Amino acid sequence: MRITRLETLRLRCPVDPNHTRPSSRFVHDGSIHLRIHTDAGVTGLGEPSPYGGPLPRVADILEREIQPLLVGKAPTELVASLTRLKDYPEGFGHGNVPYDAAWAGVEQALWDIEGKVRGLPLYRLLNPALTSTPRLRVYASGGMSYEHEPPELIVEEAALCQAQGYTAWKMRPSVPGEATRSQHNRTSPPIDMRRLLAMVEGVRRAVGDDMDLLVDTGCRCRDIQEATDLARALEELGFCLFEEPLPRVIDDYARLAEAVKIPISSGESLVSSRQVAPWLKQRALDVVQPDGNLAGITGVLEIARLAEANGIPCVLHNWANPISLAANLHLAAAIPNCSLVEYPILYNPLRTELVQDPWHPLNGYLEIPDRPGLGVELDEQAVRRYSV
Numbered sequence: 001m002r003i004t005r006l007e008t009l010r011l012r013c014p015v016d017p018n019h020t021r022p023s024s025r026f027v028h029d030g031s032i033h034l035r036i037h038t039d040a041g042v043t044g045l046g047e048p049s050p051y052g053g054p055l056p057r058v059a060d061i062l063e064r065e066i067q068p069l070l071v072g073k074a075p076t077e078l079v080a081s082l083t084r085l086k087d088y089p090e091g092f093g094h095g096n097v098p099y100d101a102a103w104a105g106v107e108q109a110l111w112d113i114e115g116k117v118r119g120l121p122l123y124r125l126l127n128p129a130l131t132s133t134p135r136l137r138v139y140a141s142g143g144m145s146y147e148h149e150p151p152e153l154i155v156e157e158a159a160l161c162q163a164q165g166y167t168a169w170k171m172r173p174s175v176p177g178e179a180t181r182s183q184h185n186r187t188s189p190p191i192d193m194r195r196l197l198a199m200v201e202g203v204r205r206a207v208g209d210d211m212d213l214l215v216d217t218g219c220r221c222r223d224i225q226e227a228t229d230l231a232r233a234l235e236e237l238g239f240c241l242f243e244e245p246l247p248r249v250i251d252d253y254a255r256l257a258e259a260v261k262i263p264i265s266s267g268e269s270l271v272s273s274r275q276v277a278p279w280l281k282q283r284a285l286d287v288v289q290p291d292g293n294l295a296g297i298t299g300v301l302e303i304a305r306l307a308e309a310n311g312i313p314c315v316l317h318n319w320a321n322p323i324s325l326a327a328n329l330h331l332a333a334a335i336p337n338c339s340l341v342e343y344p345i346l347y348n349p350l351r352t353e354l355v356q357d358p359w360h361p362l363n364g365y366l367e368i369p370d371r372p373g374l375g376v377e378l379d380e381q382a383v384r385r386y387s388v
Contacts, residue, residue: 001040001117002074006067006106008059009033011386013349030388031321031350032058033378036109038075042116044109045374047323049293052101061102070106075113082107082298090271097294100271104296108327108374111297115373122327122374126301126334134333135367138343139214140164141319143171151195155202158211161345165363168212168340170243173199190222197233204237216243224252224259231260241265241287241315253284263287268317271295273302280310291317292331293324300331308337318342322355326374329359333368341366353382 012030032055036044048058069085070078078085088099115122123130140161145154154171161169173196196217203213215234221227227245234242243265246252257264263286270276271294279285290303304314314337318328325343332338343361344351352358355376359366369375 001038001042001076002072003036003070003078004039005037006062006070007035007037008062009035009383010055010059010388011350011354011383012388013386030055032062032105033321033323033354034062034105034109035378036070036075036106036113038113042113044075044112044116045323045376045378046105046107046109046112047293047321047327048101048105049291049324050320052104052294053098057098058102061098062106066102066106075110076117079107079110079114082110082296090275097269100294100296104271104293104299107296107298108292108323111327112373119372121368121370121372122297122330123333123368126297126330130333133367133370134329135365136329136332136341137167137339137364138341138361138366139168139170139212139364140166140345141170141342142345143169143173144346145171145173145199147192147195151199151202154199155206158203158213159206162207162211166211166361167364168214168240169207170214170216170241170342171199171203172216172218191217191220193226193230196230200234200237200239204239209238212240213238214241214243215239217245219244219247221245224255227256228259231256231262231264235260235262243289244268250279250282250284253279254282257284257286265289265315267303268294268319270303271299273299273306276303276306280306280312285312288312288314289317290314291319291324292327293320297327297331300328301335304331304335304337308335312337314338315340316342319344321348321350322358322376323374325351325359326376329366329368330374349382350386353379354386355379355382 031050032048034046052058086103088096111122115125143154158169231242242262265287266285267289268291288307290300292300307314314335316328316332318325332341356379
């Protein structure tokens with residue numbers, strides 16, 4: 001079996017202004033998906049990170065640079081040789097994020113083909129010891145609060161998620177108005193701490209002690225002292241995770257992690273064990289959050305193994321659409337030190353319509369269907385509807 005073509009799908013959906021919840025209006029409405037075709041009629045699906053740089057650049061890398069490396073090759077052989085093919089400096093620090101994203105999508109598709117050929121779900125390929133269908137705990141990831149909106153909307157969302165059966169929920173308080181700003185250009189104004197503290201206190205009162213609460217401030221605390229003060233306030237309210245409190249400077253995270261009790265997390269931008277190693281060596285993170293649509297399948301596995309060796313758990317980052325969700329859930333099932341996975345609840349038709357039989361959690365848990373490969377297939381009508 002040989003690869004005949006790499007097909008890129010450029011998709012975009014409109015933002016529906018009728019959705020009133022804060023989290024419903026924060027939509028990354030453009031994405032790149034891909035299909036790898038073979039001469040045996042087996043296809044594999046992949047989804048590069050939507051935050052991997054300009055989407056046209058990611059598509060150009062896939063079509064012009066990566067496709068020639070794949071055509072004519074056997075998918076199984078490529079899965080074993082991706083490290084040699086990915087001949088570029090990795091990660092944010094080298095300015096090659098579009099390559100990280102593109103290759104991550106390709107790797108997902110190659111593993112999808114491998115699973116379909118062998119008749120096994122991806123989690124079984126990654127961890128053959130798993131014999132039963134995994135049931136994963138997920139946290140509802142939303143909690144967008146724009147600075148011009150009443151904080152009560154966030155409190156209402158937390159209570160709604162609890163009523164829907166979620167046992168954990170994450171908020172992103174005090175999001176600036178330019179909500180679609182680049183993830184790589186963090187020039188947002190500082191957080192209104194008084195407003196933020198009122199929100200987190202209101203949320204805890206609303207849900208009681210029976211829900212795990214997480215906060216992501218998007219690297220926006222002004223300095224270590226402000227991050228420390230906020231962390232201690234979150235500790236008093238029983239929050240279980242403080243994600244990306246500061247700009248990504250290892251020394252600052254190490255000082256913060258040493259000073260507070262609440263677990264400090266980051267890692268969505270890290271794509272290899274080599275990049276994660278300095279963070280763990282300095283005990284700068286209590287939880288690592290890799291993402292399979294940027295680090296790729298093998299990158300996440302390497303990061304998770306290194307974290308486990310250092311006694312650090314993983315909580316996989318997952319802020320994209322159904323193919324990426326499937327890949328990350330399979331990874332979470334295969335990783336022994338991962339007990340929680342992000343599940344986006346934002347309104348986005350690409351999340352709800354793009355695949356046949358989309359996966360939904362029940363009472364805060366999601367069971368991975370026992371289907372070969374990633375276990376998802378595109379809805380061709382939705383692909384046509386949202387193609388650009």
